[in-house]
Amino acid sequence: MTTAGVSTPCDTPGTMSQILAILGPPRSFTTVVSAMLGQHPQMYGLPEVHLFGADTIAEWWRQCAEATFNMDHGLVRVVAQLFFGDQTEDNVRRAAGWLQRRAHFTTGLLIETLAGRVQPRILVDKSPSIVYRVETLRRAHAMFPQARFLHLVRHPRGHGESVMKYLRERRKLGPVPPGHWLLHLAAYPNSDENAGTSSDIDPQRAWLALHRNICEFLDFLPAHQTLRVRGEELVGEPDHGLREVLDWLGLRTDDEAVEEMKRPERSPYACYGPPSARFGNDRAFLQDPVLRPARAERHSLDGPLSWRGDGGEFSAEVRELAQRFGYE
Amino acid sequence: MNVDTLPPVPDPIFVLSPPLSFSSFFAAMLGQHPQLYAIPETHLFVAETLQEWWESGVKTSFNMAHGLVRAVAELVYGGQNEITVQLARAWLRRRLPFTTGYLLELLAGRVHPRALAEKSPSMIFNPGSMQRAARMFPLARFIHLVEHPRRHCEAVVAAINDAVAHEKRVPSWLRQLASFSAAQADESSQEHPELDPQQAWHALHKNIGDFLDAVPETQKRRVRTEDVLRNPDAALSAIAEWLAIRSDAEAIDAMKHPERSPFARFGPDGARYGNDAAFLRNPALPAAPAEPDDLDAPFAWREDREGFSTNVKALARQMGYE
Numbered sequence: 001m002t003t004a005g006v007s008t009p010c011d012t013p014g015t016m017s018q019i020l021a022i023l024g025p026p027r028s029f030t031t032v033v034s035a036m037l038g039q040h041p042q043m044y045g046l047p048e049v050h051l052f053g054a055d056t057i058a059e060w061w062r063q064c065a066e067a068t069f070n071m072d073h074g075l076v077r078v079v080a081q082l083f084f085g086d087q088t089e090d091n092v093r094r095a096a097g098w099l100q101r102r103a104h105f106t107t108g109l110l111i112e113t114l115a116g117r118v119q120p121r122i123l124v125d126k127s128p129s130i131v132y133r134v135e136t137l138r139r140a141h142a143m144f145p146q147a148r149f150l151h152l153v154r155h156p157r158g159h160g161e162s163v164m165k166y167l168r169e170r171r172k173l174g175p176v177p178p179g180h181w182l183l184h185l186a187a188y189p190n191s192d193e194n195a196g197t198s199s200d201i202d203p204q205r206a207w208l209a210l211h212r213n214i215c216e217f218l219d220f221l222p223a224h225q226t227l228r229v230r231g232e233e234l235v236g237e238p239d240h241g242l243r244e245v246l247d248w249l250g251l252r253t254d255d256e257a258v259e260e261m262k263r264p265e266r267s268p269y270a271c272y273g274p275p276s277a278r279f280g281n282d283r284a285f286l287q288d289p290v291l292r293p294a295r296a297e298r299h300s301l302d303g304p305l306s307w308r309g310d311g312g313e314f315s316a317e318v319r320e321l322a323q324r325f326g327y328e
Numbered sequence: 329m330n331v332d333t334l335p336p337v338p339d340p341i342f343v344l345s346p347p348l349s350f351s352s353f354f355a356a357m358l359g360q361h362p363q364l365y366a367i368p369e370t371h372l373f374v375a376e377t378l379q380e381w382w383e384s385g386v387k388t389s390f391n392m393a394h395g396l397v398r399a400v401a402e403l404v405y406g407g408q409n410e411i412t413v414q415l416a417r418a419w420l421r422r423r424l425p426f427t428t429g430y431l432l433e434l435l436a437g438r439v440h441p442r443a444l445a446e447k448s449p450s451m452i453f454n455p456g457s458m459q460r461a462a463r464m465f466p467l468a469r470f471i472h473l474v475e476h477p478r479r480h481c482e483a484v485v486a487a488i489n490d491a492v493a494h495e496k497r498v499p500s501w502l503r504q505l506a507s508f509s510a511a512q513a514d515e516s517s518q519e520h521p522e523l524d525p526q527q528a529w530h531a532l533h534k535n536i537g538d539f540l541d542a543v544p545e546t547q548k549r550r551v552r553t554e555d556v557l558r559n560p561d562a563a564l565s566a567i568a569e570w571l572a573i574r575s576d577a578e579a580i581d582a583m584k585h586p587e588r589s590p591f592a593r594f595g596p597d598g599a600r601y602g603n604d605a606a607f608l609r610n611p612a613l614p615a616a617p618a619e620p621d622d623l624d625a626p627f628a629w630r631e632d633r634e635g636f637s638t639n640v641k642a643l644a645r646q647m648g649y650e
Contacts, residue, residue: 100427
């Protein structure tokens with residue numbers, strides 16, 4: 001079957017499971033890029049649904065109960081929007097019940113159900129939690145062997161500074177509890193602010209480990225299913241960068257389609273949700289979802305790191321991987 | 329059928345009341361409204377999954393599966409006979425991993441756009457069962473069906489006499505209802521504590537009240553059985569208006585015929601019940617009670633002239649009884 005330019009054999013006539021997964025660590029432009037792709041008339045962008053970290057929806061609910069962030073908000077908002085028509089408070093409550101009743105579904109079946117709802121558009125999933133374990137990435141592939149995977153990279157300096165800025169913003173709201181995802185990202189592989197000295201905060205370790213996970217996973221996939229793009233180019237020069245992605249997917253590249261993609265603020269998830277499901281995307285994006293190409297600053301791999309008091313620089317491994325990604 | 333390709337099912341309506349409390353009649357009346365559909369007692373929310381439900385059914389002293397089997401036979405296979413009942417059991421077996429809420433949603437999809445009404449007295453014995461229903465259907469409406477404790481106690485005593493006359497034995501669920509202090513006892517217990525059905529009336533209505541405390545006002549309503557029997561037009565119209573469904577004379581008149589429900593008679597062999605036996609024998613709307621019941625008179629069924637406890641009287645007065 002050929003739909004929307006992507007050739008995918010289907011197990012059941014009349015159903016389809018067209019998935020594009022954006023792979024990138026948190027703070028790597030994944031939210032804005034996902035929203036941009038989702039505005040293309042042949043794609044549908046999801047907020048963070050975090051489904052592939054679990055085998056079943058029952059397990060996903062258990063993970064939500066233990067998470068240090070509102071892990072369920074994104075998926076609840078999607079179900080409210082797609083199955084109940086909008087994201088009112090009543091409908092996000094209905095959506096939560098809908099998901100409770102599907103506790104026996106595999107997470108893949110749930111994604112397939114969402115994909116069926118938006119077909120023939122391609123479902124665009126980006127959940128940064130997926131890149132923390134290679135097994136999680138493999139689960140996504142096992143459930144959707146024909147899925148496309150977009151590896152979204154960001155300069156390690158830009159990434160590290162974004163993590164530190166976000167951590168500072170978060171601290172204004174109060175102490176960051178041990179185990180918080182942001183602390184885990186900044187102090188990787190630790191997640192306790194008090195576990196060691198300030199030198200334990202160095203986001204380059206997470207950048208390296210998470211991109212290595214992605215590379216290890218993608219190395220085993222056929223080349224046509226994967227594409228690596230630099231987030232700075234997609235955000236900074238969207239006309240060129242977006243067309244490269246669209247060519248790869250075999251989708252429309254006309255001006256009308258590309259112009260629409262430059263309006264991520266039009267996504268139904270580019271705003272806060274109702275009280276029971278406020279988030280589901282990066283807070284900064286929810287506050288200001290407009291595309292700002294100026295945010296894609298150029299950085300260097302050389303020189304001391306602003307977040308380290310000891311003048312430390314990038315490790316040789318980080319520099320090597322960043323150069324492989326085309327950074328200098 | 330894939331329920332996820334259809335419009336979302338309307339929020340269901342759950343009738344909460346103890347066994348032998350008019351709920352079979354009342355649910356069947358709701359189900360005759362042109363915008364509603366009532367299924368018999370499914371007891372689905374005693375379990376999280378259909379597998380657990382199936383295993384629970386084996387342990388009960390009543391025919392727990394009959395109502396759901398009859399509902400599936402009717403809605404999936406188009407009628408209730410020995411063959412469709414057999415097919416319905418197999419249909420359920422093939423869906424054992426499903427959550428009980430999803431199973432109910434599948435049935436609701438079959439009656440769409442009508443909203444499903446369900447009543448399973450088992451749900452009120454354990455607050456967790458009611459909470460499960462609310463978790464799986466967060467916008468569901470709950471009708472707390474009450475009746476005077478004397479009327480309830482007399483129904484329990486009558487059911488015991490009926491069981492002795494017809495079956496020569498009283499099933500353990502009925503014994504527990506009649507002597508609720510022993511309700512937690514093992515079903516195989518041979519104990520025969522004193523007949524005092526007021527305790528179950530109080531404990532079960534308190535369970536319902538405690539659960540409903542956490543339910544938003546717009547999603548709950550108390551209905552007195554006696555009001556429905558004495559003035560069905562007014563009582564049913566008020567319910568229909570609350571549910572935002574038709575309250576015209578034609579719709580209300582249909583509700584006064586519970587006997588027209590496809591579940592208002594005994595089912596075929598293998599799925600005979602699914603509703604109160606008295607309702608199955610005579611499902612027409614009963615006559616209204618001639619006189620209001622009295623909270624202060626002694627019990628007719630006990631020789632010691634015992635009467636209602638202070639707790640029972642207080643709760644009954646909260647419900648508007650005297």
